[in-house]
Amino acid sequence: MRPTPGPLVIIGGAEDKQRDCVILRELVRLAGGEQARIVVITSATEFPIEVGNEYVQVLTRLGAEEVHPLHIVKREDANAPFAVRLVERASCVFFTGGExxxxxxxxxxxxxxxxxxxxxxxxxxxxxTSAGxxxxxxTMIVEGEAETSPRPGIVHMEPGMEFLNGVVIDQHFAQRGRLGRLLSAVTKYPHHLGMGIDENTAVVVSGAECRVIGSGAVSIVDASALTYANVEFADRGEPLALCGIRLHVLPAGHRFDLRDRRPILEDAEPHRGDEELTS
Structure with missing residues (x-):
């Protein structure tokens, strides 16, 4: 029987580390609870020692058996047998924020x-989390303008680590006004879903299904049914015209099918307006 790929816990940044720690607590649970062996890769940050130690403290406090920071500061470090051995025996690997x-x-x-x-x-x-x-x-967003309408040339994209295909992820989404740049990204790659994740919010992906946890929401942008875009005619910096794009906004407790590109609403709480209609 073929093994099943492990879940992905994709966090929009600024996750709670002091109070209920809903996201990190769920991470520890998925990693094995009291048997969790977590490796924290700090490559993205300019402060690897401080950031690594912070996650060691909080994940240990939440019950993980072992938490090891792994500081990869040059490519030789990523080819070292020690680094590979840490990953081979880990039950979870966590990428910090940064670049x-x-x-x-x-x-x-x-x-x-x-x-x-x-x-x-x-x-x-x-x-x-965040950059992680x-x-x-x-395909990942490397940089882009925020708090603007979708425009040509405002987002720069490069290949990512390829753990999740068919999706472009943006983080700190509502807090930094990044809808315009995510729309610009999926206009360039309409075969990809855009996934904008708010701070202290995460998507847990298992197979083709994802569920939302945390205090904010996840915005799913689907350009597969795009009927019109003026990308070929708009000058750089000029607002784009986009018609037919679908937008789903999903708070905690809601799920989404990435393969079928649809929300899974069977277990979702009914909208208050629906309750009024059926009462």
Whole structure:
């Protein structure tokens, strides 16, 4: 019987580390609870020691058996047998925030990269916050303008770590006004779903299904039914005309089918207006 790939825990950044810790507590549970062995990869951040120690403290407090920071600061580190051994015995690998391009530049194509894909295919839980969330997809947003309408040239994209295909992820979504740049991204790649994740919010992906946890919402942008766009005619910096794009906004407790591109509403709480109509 073929093994099942492990879940992905994709966090929009600024997750709660002091109070209820809903997201990180769920991460520890998925990783094995009291038997959880978590490796924290700090490649994205300019402060690896401080950030690594912070996650060691909070994940240990939440019950993980072992938490090991792994500081990859040059590509040789990602080919070191020690780094590969840590991943081989881990039940979860967590990518911190920072700059997503540093993760792909330091890890892409290395022995550690190969071990992560192999182990994830065997059931390893993979998680990432902020920049660590962006790298989960096959195509990632590296930088882009915020708080603007969709426009040509406002978003720069590069290959990600390829743990989740067919999705482009953006983080700190509502807090930094990033709908315009996500729309710009999916206009360039309409075969991809856009996934904008608010702060202290996460998507847990298992197979083709994802569920939302945390205090904010996840915005799913689907351009597959796009009927009109003036991308070929609009000058750089000029607002885009986009017609036929679908937008789903899903708070905690809601689920989405990534394969069928539809929300799963069977277990969702009814909208108050629906209750009034049926009462």
């Amino acid at each position: 997503q391009g540093r993760i792909t530049r330091l890890l892409g194509g290395t022995q550690l990269d190969a071990a992560l894909h192999r182990r994830h295919g065997d059931g390893l839980v993979l998680a990432g 969330a962006s790298v989960m997809s096959s």
